[in-house]
Amino acid sequence: MSGIADPPSAPVSVMLSTPVFFRAPGVMILFLFLWGINLSVFKALRINYHGALNMVPEDLLEPRQIFQAVGVLGSLLAVCITGYLWSGADAVFIPEAYPVIFYAAALLILLSPFDRFFHRQRMAAWGILRRVFAARVPIAFTEVLVADGLTSLAKAFGDMEVTICIISTVVAVAWSGGDPDHVHTHNLEEDAYNALPGCIHSFFIPIIISVPFVVRLRQCLAARQHYLSIGASSSSTSAASAGYSNPGVVAGTPLVQGHDPATPLSASAFVSVSPLASLTAAPSGPAAAAASHRIAFDAIPLFGPWLNSLPHDAAVQTLNATKYLSALPVIWLSAMKRNYPGSEWLPFYRMLWLLAVSINSLYGFVWDIRMDWGLLQSSAANGPLLRPHTLYPAGAYYAALALNLALRVTWSLKLSSHLHLTGEWYIFMFEMLEVFRRFIWIFFRVEWECVRRGDGIATVRKPSLKADLDDAQK
Template sequence: MYFPLTFQVLFLALLAALGWTTNLLLLARAGINVRPILQLAELPTAVYSDDSSASDSMHQKVFRLVRAVGCVVAVGWLVCVLLPTPKAQICATILTYLAICCILVMPHKALCRSVRRQFVGSLVRIINPSLADPVFLSDVVMADILTSCARMFADLYLVLCQFSIVFRPWAFNNIDTGDSGISTLATAVRAERERSLCGDAGIIGVLLVAAPYAFRLRQCINEYLNAAPGSSEAKRHLANAVKYASSFPVICLSAAQKKTVVDGIMETKYSDWMLQVVFGMWLAAVTFNSLYSFYWDIAFDWDLVHTTDGWKIADLIAPVQNSNSVVSADDPDAFTKPNRNDDKAYELHVLSPADALAQIENSPSTKTTSGSCFPPFLRPKLCFSSPLLYYIAMAIDFLLRVAWTMKLSSHIQIDMLAYGGFWLNAIEIYRRWQWTFLRIEKEAAASSGY
């Protein structure tokens, strides 16, 4: 089957875009208005709908754009399957990539111009190194999605290396195959990687994998600097920055391990004890990052694991500090208003568990789970009535947080399996789809509009 890396990257990108579309669709059907939650109207260059189908909902516009790009990818892949020579296949693939770029940047109002402008504008704000600009939730969600696609950026670099061979004919002429010159394009690609930085993406690949985490780290530092000094909000952003910073040792040590063995041949000057030290450091780094990331998902991003006595798992990092003021449980701005009687913002006194539960259950503007108390390890207010959905999401998130280490381990060599790397990337995209779904649901549950 003809399914090279060039089209694996495209299909994974389409899968991520389709996952975002289904997020919007399911949230809309659940009665959740995504636009105010993502703060789309507050963006510095807010894009108003200027498409011909202005009455369409957000998920319909995104799906229409994904469908157009998907048709281009499908046609390009089918053409490559029918072409007889590898060089012709590469040329057709290049045309497919160029067509996708033209669709995304075309100035015409057709094909969801507002959605395309929002996407490009979000990328620009994420890459922007400024520590003074405000950080919007839409950019946070986009940056987190990019971290799940980090490996795809290194693969994309290898794709560009493969494209460059078409424009350098000497790469074919200088390869000694022992027979009559070059036989396949794959041999030329491997030889070109060996003489350049393209070998398994090299240092550039490591930087590309680390880039999305660096962008997200910058956002956390930005939010920390803009928060009230010493507040729980500032502590939370600082702890979140530690989570993303812990990804860099994992990436660097994984790259160091992969350089030790190539096709079963040792290619390192390190002694055996040094290799064991590197592996031990990698194991410690990946264990800390995976468990800490899982804790952050359920404690802060999803705001789960509450107990009936008022304690929640998020208190392990940034407990809410007490003051003399009291806030109502159904006040939508309760956890965003500064305390007028105190110089420190966000330091609020939470009602007793019994009073808080009573207010939540009696509030007409909220939806609570059935019964006098909420299910174990969840929270008082849920947007979906089935607690099983949240339990399954937590279990899957833990398993997939750990499973992604297979992609980085030099001992498992998952890339040697048939499309092993593709399926692991697809699983990570699914995990991010699930995370995005409950991340927005948590914001909706915290508001009074649902």
């Protein structure tokens, strides 16, 4: 949308408002689909994602089941979009009824108490969400992964608020005449367009977008307080690590898929971690990996001595909390634009906003590759910028580094509500790119968690498929 001064023709308005109504569910369905691909790859490579997530297989949807759910929700969304676009004066429902139909049907499916549509897995997912918002220690890796995923959907949650705002405004205006026939004779497209500027400038949008970051920030602060209270160090094996020290193994969860947890694992048990790789024994174990992942706080200006005075894991969680805190200025400086004409916002607030975007993007990128993926380790022998223990080919890590850097910038930009004014399809593209970035991020985040847990840390993956095949022939 290039401007907001003059209403466009009805067909153009329908095309422009369609992403506003259906963008959030579309992005969420895409997220679910890509998560299914994540699990498919983990399963194909025999990476023990169940162990990393501390979940029994029965509580987690299999890739096939995820794709079935995507098919059901995607078909429902396609039907509602078609009904929205083709509805007219003689239609059974007004156009704005179709987003309501989709959300109502989706909630009915997801909240149904009946033993249908993967009831056990849905209940397990709701339980994880409750723990995510409670932020009670020990914080499991699964709760960290889900909370990080919610930050990637933050803008979609803001879109849902815009949808509710527009639809409620349209319905109120359409029924204002007191005659039900007035609904079908009113220019609903123009009403939706007129409601759009006020709705995208709603004060609730930055609040809603901020919620996932505040939730993740709260997790970090809870973990930090936990480490301060117990005087934990990076060598701790507590599951309260929130993903940044060796969390140990939850009782009853096998390190290798198909292994009986009552039977001790030998080094040979790790040989089949990946069917693509020929694996050889390495001289180091989880303790060495944790030690190599310690942060040298002396390199941090101003705050290095203070961080060194804290337990290592508490200092790490302090830095992690700062990362999520850095997203809030991006959100709120952008939201301030609605209170200022462009000429007043540009000189000062735009400069602050660009500074906030730069800090958040760079901070997030460095944290992703160093802490979330465990890369940039000087002892890496299988490639510069990598780490000693990897489960993927070296080229995959370098490609992910480049993609993450580029997509981190779009991630920070998309948090800005004032960019709605540049075009709804433009924002839709930003949101899809962020979901794709998170899709790539999950591959390496879960892999690094498996390595630190010991799921394959006794082995080193050879870097080429050719070497794997040669060894297999021998």
